[in-house]
Amino acid sequence: MGELLFGDLAEPGAKSKSRLIQEEPLQTAEKPLTPQSNSKPTPNKAESVKTITQARPNWISDRLRRIMDLEVVENPVEIGTIIQDAVGNDDISNTNSEASNPENRQEDSTNKEVSNRKLDLSAENTKNTEKPALKDKLTGAIQESHGHTWKSDRLRRILGENDQLDVNLATSTTETLVAANNNTADTTNNVAVTRVNNGSVVAKHRGTKMNQAQDLGSRIADIKGAERIKSFCYTCPWQCPTEVFVRDGKVVYTKGNPESPHNIGSRCAKGMASTYITQDPDRLRYPMLRTNPKGEPGEFKRITWDEAFTYIADKLKEIKSNYGAESVVYTCHHDPNTQFFRHLLGDLYGSPNNYTHTSGCEMDRRSACLTLFGHLFPMHDFENSRYIMLWGMNMLGANQGLWESRALIEAKKKGARLVVVDPNFTETAQKADEWIPIKPGTDGAMALAMCYVITNEELFDTEFVSRYCEGFDGFAEHLQSCGYTPEWAADITGIPAETIARLAREFATSKPAMSAIFKGSGYYTNGADAGRACYILNAICGEVDKPGNLHLKDWAPLGLPVSIPDEAKANNDAQPLHVAMGYPLAPDLPNARLPEAVINGNPYPVKALFVQSTNPVMSDPDTDLMKEMFKHLELSVAIELFMSETAIECDIVLPETSFYEHAEIRQGMYIDPKVVLCQPAIEPLGESKPLYDIVKGIAEKMGWAEHFPYEKWEDWAEPMMENVPMSVSELKDKGFWVGNRKYNRVPDGLPTPSGKIEIRSSAYADAGFSPYPIYTERSVIPDSEYPLQLTHSKLSMHCNIVTQNNPLLMEICPENWVEINSQDASKYGIVDDTYVMIESPKDKIRIKVKVTEGLVPGCVSVRHGHGFGHWAMGSTAKGKGAHSNNLMEAHTSPITGANCYNECKVRIRAAV
Ligand code: SF4
Known part of the structure; x- marks a missing residue:
């Protein structure tokens, strides 16, 4: 079986008390629930x-x-169908050939003109008899997110609701932005308009960044004649199968793949907004090398890919010869393509330290x-x-x-x-x-x-x-x-x-x-x-x-993309870091312990770190310590879409393609065995490269080119799909494969030491822990000086650290906040919807506060505390909201080494 692939998901991590417990008796199996x-x-x-x-x-x-x-919503309306209705096009999937037809190009040009007119769906507009029906359908369409309803400002605009800005946004940085209804607009070149409603500022927009997404009329015009490509969304790790509409080399629209039982044609708000990533001006476009000393925010110069590969290969050879292959660590976010890196750094180079990010998950x-x-x-x-x-x-x-x-x-x-x-x-x-x-x-x-x-x-x-x-x-x-x-x-x-x-x-x-x-x-x-x-x-x-x-789901029978013969594999008896650190039960690297290995050489020296699609400086506890770690590395490589908070600490930064620009084949995060395909819909942005080509480039400089023989992605896809009853070409057409669900595996025996469910864990006993679960008090308890427990929870409109440069999502949710129970708020003089200072023994942050009954007294809950307050990444993300990870020391689970984000005591006061 291939690599089990999964990424970061989100969840609140807080606990406590309230008076809202219901005590009415429950109907049980004897008295069925109705x-x-x-x-x-x-x-x-x-x-x-x-x-x-x-x-x-x-x-x-x-x-x-x-x-x-x-x-x-019982039957979520498919927005693609709505758009087909709107444009009067029976099948927008069969338009590839039309797109290349000069007559249709002419039509496209007409539609582009149309695109700059507002599609007025308001009830008052009676000239277009189609519009009320369309409006009804759109009302249904907005309900497709997570099975419940949300309305973004964008959708309110589409629906013609009066308190929203109604604007034809500029198509270039010099065009004028026009506002209607009860709003006023600015005419700036780049930083857009201020929306004012009844004298109050309701929002500010960035004109050049919002223009493609705000006007449904232009979206419909663009979709006509677009090619439809089956793929999946990887904004969050759930990989919903999608259809990506591409015209003139641009992603003009995307929706869920309606055949996929996984998402039944829907996407959530994050997925729908994700096309912005293909045009984000803050994306990295070419490889860069640090020019100033480590420890300062990086200054970089542009280099060629050949120079980047040579630099990395030379350093890898030098580090292996001086410290051993185990001194090189790779961390990522579970992308399936990281398997290529595992072949390179694990099999061929000999490092046992190929990890993902789950200590923070x-x-x-x-x-x-x-x-x-x-x-x-x-x-x-x-x-x-x-x-x-x-x-x-x-x-x-x-x-x-x-x-x-x-x-x-x-x-x-x-x-x-x-x-x-x-x-x-x-x-x-x-x-x-x-x-x-x-x-x-x-x-x-x-x-x-x-x-x-x-x-x-x-x-x-x-x-x-x-x-x-x-x-x-x-x-x-x-x-x-x-x-x-x-x-x-x-x-x-x-x-x-x-x-x-x-x-x-x-x-x-x-x-x-x-x-x-x-x-x-x-x-x-x-x-x-x-x-x-x-x-x-x-x-x-x-x-x-x-x-x-x-x-206990079955996984799809995916193979590996390349095979490294045994005789080519490096021998290295060094223990993986998590074992050497004393966490034999850890299923991943205890990330918060990595600085100890880098700075002090304990349990053994770590000299090189690859971070791909992960941002430990932002996401791990004790931000100061994480930054300090990067000063001590002899080689630090970020493979990223953005100049992230971790990338600016690195020696070399390599631009990776987005999921719209490269191929991935991975295990579907679905209850049935499933394979999902992401295939390149558009050309890579700038000089960015897929991970499999980055690995191939480094491998060539290391003398291992023969082990990465593919010229195009389909070459490595074939061996991966060998045992799946679907060809690569069928997969390209359909976008996914689903197998049969099997229940009741327990009587067949489980892959535990006893073959049974181990209530008494032999693995725990062998590692010196109680074989049965015990209760111990958490390690940080509030006191008179810091009387509140800091806890964390997530937001539905953002995913981890990857969505905060997306202006569509930032429009819906532009900053994070802390929640506090009303009793505590009144005790500490905190007023709802103001700003407060949260102070721990280590640091302090300024953040918006929400006063609520919906949180137990004695704690505060920072929402999405690791994903806001960016000081790098991009111009939309930078400076919005507050980052809470430096409030905490790096506490870890003594058994697994997992990050303990809620082990922190704080106090709160109104910000002046
Ligand atoms: S962001 Fe939304 S649409 Fe994309 S994979 Fe996750 S749940 Fe699916």
Whole structure:
């Protein structure tokens, strides 16, 4: 099997308490849940929402309106169909030949003129009889994101809503921007217009950057005659299959691939906005070499690719000869093409240190999955579930995949009960039947207490645990001997003992059920065992890999793109860094420990670092330390789209192509085995290169050209697809391959040491940890000087560190903020929608504040704290919002080495 490929996903990672727990009894398997019972908010929930809305009229009402007040879409309207209606073109897919026809080019030119006129869809415009129907369809189309509704300013403009700017934006930097309705406009060359409504500034636009995306009329005109190419979106790691429309060498439109069961023709807002990446003026265009000393923000000169490859190859040879191949580390974001680098630096060069980024993502979850089930990345069969318990997992508000979000909504519609355990009243909690506002960092205590109730009251699945689980009896004794009762957990978690016991009984008796985690439980030093405890709930109730459970999916039979013969492979007995650092259970590199290896040579010297599509200076804790690390490297190479915060610290910066410009074949992040293809839709921007060509270039200078013999991407695609029942050419036409889903793998034996679900983990025991999960208090506790726990959660309109230079998304969500409970706000004199200073013992930041009831007292929640406050990347991203990672020291999980972003205490005050 090829590399299992996955990227960073988002999730809030906070915990705590509130008064919004519902205590009404739940219908169980004996008394089935009915769709009616879940179709409306309960009185408690409605009351809570009302309270919250009243408490925060300026902002949460919008948020809640988006998530709660609007209906879930039954049949999302496909925007491509709408556009076909609008242009009167029956099949815009069959227009390749038309595009080259001179007559059609003439038509295109006419349409370009049309494109500069506003497509008025407002009800008042009665001249065009098609428009009301079109408007209705567009209203449906905006609901395709994540199965619920959102409206961007752009879509409001399209819909002709009066309070929005109605503007034909300039097609060049010298044209005038025109505004209508109740707005005024500026006539600047580049930095666009200020929108004023009733005397208040409502937004500022960057004219040259927004022009292609704002006017639907021009989009429709552009799409006519475009070639349609099957591909996938890689704005976030869920890789929704797409159709990319290309005309005159430009991406003019993109939509979801309607045949794909994964996303059924839809894309989320981030995906729809992603075409901007193909024209972003801040993209890197050619290789660059640092000209000033390390430790200062880089000054670079342009070099050729040949010079870049020679420089890197010479340094690699020198470093290997001086320190050994293990002193070279590669980190990336799970792109499938990183496999090429693994062949280069791993197989041929001999470094055991080829890593990804999961210490900043869901490393504790991975460790729990691997040690319990022998599976790296279980999926969630929400749609068939009747009882879903999510721990710190914000499916609908963070950048979880479209299909899982849809499946969750479908499950709700079919009557599944959704319980969200989270200190934050997240977008998902707002959709839940019950929100359990737990204290931060205490998930493990509650999950263990639930296990206690289930074992003590003999609610477990006797046959399942005796046949398929290793160590169940010992686990039951462990719970008793440790005293993990609901009463014990109540003090720790802030959740009443009766509630914990009730939830345990509900979970054990509602079938099928699922207890799921992602990142939230893992942002603490006790996160690894918290994750195990949350997953063990599934095991002891016999709820693993059946319909409606955590699904141990099969992966597609993808091969490797190139094969390196054994005799060509380098020998190196050095341990991988994570093992040498003392984290044998870590499924990835404990990134926060890397500076120790680079700066102090501990556990062994690291002298060279490749960072590809990842930005550790911005995303890892202790920003100062990360920057310091780069001063001590003899070779640092960034392979990037932008001059990121990490790239400016590097010696050499190589421009990589975007997913619209190169090929990738990867495992689909879908419940069934799936292969997805990204194929080049347009030419690379500037001199940027795909990763497979960058590797080939370095390999040639190292004398290994024969191992990378491809001339075009299809050459390496063939061996990858050898065992998949679909040819490369069929894949190009369809965009994906899907295999059959198989349930109930547990009786066949799992790839764990015992072949069973390891409730008693032999891997933990071998590594010197408790074989059963235990609860330990997190390492940083607020005190009188710093009385608040810093926690983090994500935003649905942004993905990690990659979307903040996109003006479309920045228009919707231009900065991040911190949330604070109204009790704490009043205690510290904090006023909603103002700016505050957050101070930790290490640093301070200035950030906008939102006061809410939807967060437990005693903590603050910074939303998307690692993705805003850019000081590099690009002109749109720079300086917007606040970056929170330098507030924290580099705490890591003692078991997995995962970053503990929520191990930080802070205080808050109004900013002057
Ligand atoms: S969910 Fe991710 S992959 Fe899918 S459209 Fe949105 S950003 Fe793209």
